[in-house]
Amino acid sequence: MTEEEAIQIAEYVAAACPAQKFGEFTPDVWGEILAPYDVNDARRAVIDLARRQRWISPGEIVDEVKARRAERIELAHVVxxxxxxxxxxxxxxxxxxxxxxxxxxxxxxxxxxxxxxxxxxxxxxxxxxxxxxxxxxxxxxxxxxxxPTAREGVVNPRAIPCRICQALPGTSCEVRGRRMRDVHPARLDDAKRRAAGLPPIDPDAARAAEDRIRAATAALAAQAVTTEET
Incomplete structure (x- = not known):
């Protein structure tokens, strides 16, 4: 807030609280107190305070402005x-x-x-x-x-999407709605392939390969049981 804006706020308070006395140097003192704050926030603070009370001090304006700023932070859900x-x-x-x-x-x-x-x-x-x-x-x-973007030769798993939890680039992997400290192994593997200049793994092909491995494992297990019975 500039010195001229601080004078405007003092005049604003004088208009809202006509019974409140102001001295010659009141705007100067108020200017030093209110200097770190935005004039529009201070003006809105004066309006809110004037609706509740007959006298307004610069400290009360500061408290009102701080409360308004804290509310904005809370509503923005900063992450x-x-x-x-x-x-x-x-x-x-x-x-x-x-x-x-x-x-x-x-x-x-x-x-x-x-x-x-x-x-x-x-x-x-x-x-x-x-x-x-x-x-x-x-x-x-x-x-x-x-x-974040994937760079050649650099393994940065958060620069690519995750095919397991569908996390988008720049965000963390999640498990049951909770953010993971690390990424899914598949995402790290994909990042390593990207850094090495290899094509990404086809999810359908990966699932088909896993199905083949499970089927082969089941067949071997069944064969082992049959051998033991004979």
Whole structure:
């Protein structure tokens, strides 16, 4: 908030609370107290406070603004899965930037990821090249990052979708609705094949191979039982 905006807020309070006295240097003091906050948030705080009480202090405006920012963070359901290539410090900075974006009102209220429908999960932000959830899209956009992409020679399993749990690029694998710390082995295998320049495994072919192995195992077991009986 600038000095001129702080004067506007003081005048706003004077208009809302005509019985409240202001001195010559009141706007200067208020300007120093309210400097870290957005003038529009402060103006809305004055309106809410004036509906409840006859006097308004700058500290009460600050408390109201902080409560409004905390509410925005809560309604945004901030989630940042991170990037496996980030350092711990970079991941922490990214999350702080995302929380700040939510508090500033740049992230709209969102439904928790577990309640999102298929159409909502597959929606793309403008200009993004690949599908991933709206939540991760918002996180990446807020911190100026893109969804992780597979790079030649680099094994990054979260840069590709998982054929086991259908996790999208940039998101973690899940088991019964709970996020896994690691990825499914099949996803890691697919990432290794991608890094080695090999074609992806055909899921239908993989299932057919597994069926053949199970059938062969069952046949051998049956043959062993028959041999023992004879």
């Amino acid at each position: 940042y899965d991170g990037d496996p290539l980030e350092t711990g410090a970079q991941s922490a900075a990214s999350r702080r930037a995302l929380i700040t974006a939510a508090a500033d009102g740049h992230l709209p209220p969102r439904t928790p990821a577990a309640a999102l429908g298929t159409a909502d999960r597959l929606a793309l932000p403008p200009g993004e090249p690949g599908p991933y959830t709206k939540r991760i899209a918002a996180a990446r956009a807020a911190v100026g990052q893109a969804v």
